[in-house]
Amino acid sequence: MLPGPGLPPALTLLGLAAALGPPAARCALRPRSNLSATHWSHLHPTNMFNSCNVNKFYHSKALTSPYPGSHIERSQVPEDKVGWLTQWEGYNPVEYTAAAVLAGPKWADPQLNDKNFSPKFNERDGDVERTSRNGLYVVENGRPRNPTGRTGLTGRGLLGRWGPNHAADPIVTRWKRDGSGNKIAHAVTGKNILQFVAIKRRDCGEWAIPGGMVDPGEKISATLKREFGEEALNSLQKWPEEKGSLEKRLQRLLSQEHFVVYRGYVDDPRNTDNAWMETEAVNYHDETGETMDNLPLEAGDDAGMVKWVDISEKLKLYANHSYFIKLVTEKRGAHWQEDPDPECRE
Structure with missing residues (x-):
């Protein structure tokens, strides 16, 4: 199936990498019943590419060793062998699936050889969303195949679901201001400097956007609100009366002007050939800064620390979170880097 006319070239590269896989009998696409080309083009209005890097993209953090939380070394995958269209x-x-996943917690699928487990890939499976933001993915020998390419690891690693594991990332921003409340511009670019709420992850110690997994049957908007409250405001540890007040102020923030920054595949170190992270990142911008002044930051849940961070190209964040932040600065007309990317110059 060809993508609809509204599908960006980047998604043609990523989404069709699965659709154009080897046509062997053991390798099958399982389409949703009424998936028209027009419907496909509306599934993912944003993606992880731009015109400068679409032709050279391949995941990199999903190729790193050792695998998080283990001593497992991935098989090495050369850059020119990442894509499934390249025969190898x-x-x-x-093969690796963490013991915590195999223990069968409620957030994890059973093993595929479990006779009572018959997942419906490429469609909604009860309360579990098994569709991908990047279109149809190949199911080979009963296992979903990472649409971006090889990772050197099969199984699920630390991820609970076979196929896409859906998350949501709230990017909360404000303008950096001086003591008098005036916006601060970068000395070189003259563009105003944005700040965002960053957390330090307990699991790996890296700075990241707050966020987490979408629970079965949960709306993305609910996940965004819950995760920001738990990780950046420590809502889980608040007394009931405190939590009620916090909820109202948080809702005020999330009701302000916002936009979807990105939907789709995440270059995450937990990804495998058969399980991968996808996210919806949404920017909530506090234009005056007054709303966040009434929401004191306090790390909680999976966050070890939380703070406001100045945004620039020097940011080193978890997975490809820096890319999401860059997209926010482009939308807001804020400072990102002193010199344009040389590869993007005319």
Whole structure:
């Protein structure tokens, strides 16, 4: 199936990498019943590429070793062998699923050989969303295949779901201001400096956007609100009366002007050939700063620390969170870097 006319070239590259896989009998696409080309084009209005880097993209953090929380080393995958369209008969990935996943918590799927488990890939499966933001993915030998390419690891690693594991990331921003309340501009670019709420992850110690997994049956908007409250405001540890007041102020923030920054695949170190992260990142911008002044930051849940961080190209964040932040600065007309990306110059 060809993408609809509204589908960006980047998604043609990523989404069709799965659709154009080897046509062997054991390798099958399982389409949703009424998936028209027009409907497909509306599934993912934003994506992880721009015109400067679409032709050279491949995941990188999803190729790193050791695998998070383990001593497992991935099989090495050369850059020119990442894509599934490149034949590689000698590909021999390591199989790994973490013990915490195999223990069968409620957030994880059973193993595929479980006779009582028959997942419906590429469609909504009860309360579990098994569709991908990047279109149809290949199911090979009963296993979903990472649409972006090889990772050197099969199984699920630390991820609960076979196929896409859906998350939501709230990007809360404000303008950096001086003591008099005036916006502060960058000395070189003259563009105003944005700040965003960043957390330091307990699991790996890296700074990141607050966020987490979408629970089965949960709306994305509810996940965004819950995760920001838990990780950046420590809502789980508040007394009932405190929590009620916090909820009202948080709702005021989330009701302000906002936009979807990104929907789709995340280059995450937990990804495998058969399980991968996808997210919807949404920017909530406090234009005056007054709303966030009434929401004191306090780390909680999976966050070890939380603080306001100045945004620039020097940011080193978890997964491809820096890319999401860059998209926000472009939308807001804020400072990102002193010199334009040389690869994007005319």
